[in-house]
Amino acid sequence: xxxxxxxxEFENKVWxxxxxxxxxxxxxxxxxxxxIGCLQSARAVGNALHKNPWAPKVPCHRVVKSNGQIxxxxxxxxxxxxxxxxxxxxVKDGKIVDFEKILYKF
DNA sequence: ACGGTGACGCTCA
DNA sequence: TTGAGCGCCACCG
Numbered sequence: 001x002x003x004x005x006x007x008x009e010f011e012n013k014v015w016x017x018x019x020x021x022x023x024x025x026x027x028x029x030x031x032x033x034x035x036i037g038c039l040q041s042a043r044a045v046g047n048a049l050h051k052n053p054w055a056p057k058v059p060c061h062r063v064v065k066s067n068g069q070i071x072x073x074x075x076x077x078x079x080x081x082x083x084x085x086x087x088x089x090x091v092k093d094g095k096i097v098d099f100e101k102i103l104y105k106f
Numbered sequence: 107a108c109g110g111t112g113a114c115g116c117t118c119a
Numbered sequence: 120t121t122g123a124g125c126g127c128c129a130c131c132g
Contacts, residue, residue: 010129029114033128044129046113051130065114072113080113 010036011048015058017106018049023059024088025104026096030066035106042066050074062087068099 013036021027029042038044049060055074061083065071070091073080081091090097 008129033114038128040115040126041128042114043112043127044114047111047129048113050113060113063113067115070113074113077113 008048010038010041010044011052014045014048015052015054018058018060018063021059021062021104025102026062026064026084026089026099027104028064028066029071031103031106032063046072062104064096064099068096070094070096 014032017032017035018027029045030039033039033042033045036045045063049058049063052058052060061073061080063071070077070081070084077094081094084091084096089102096102
């Protein structure tokens with residue numbers, strides 16, 4: 001597909017992995033980065049999601065911080081939380097309930 | 107080429 | 120437990 005700004009294998013990998021996360025589950029930026037191959041690039045992952053050209057196509061709202069917190073969202077963490085709750089994920093004050101239980105593993 | 111920015115992570119006080 | 124600081128990687132002007 002055409003590169004919208006720059007060919008980034010890294011980003012492509014991010015969306016790809018994120019798309020295989022089932023509904024009602026969540027994944028951490030760290031795990032995502034690890035799946036790509038760079039455990040230290042959790043930040044870069046967030047950056048990729050932040051600028052992701054396929055906003056509604058990719059369930060970016062299923063990506064949370066490694067400590068179980070919601071993290072951030074381009075449209076606001078509130079929206080992210082609402083989406084998660086809509087999928088059956090219980091969120092308590094910006095934190096995932098039973099985080100390790102709904103955490104998706106590859 | 108360089109510096110700044112960002113939806114992060116971990117350690118220390 | 121909470122807050123602040125430093126380090127990490129990738130993208131953009």
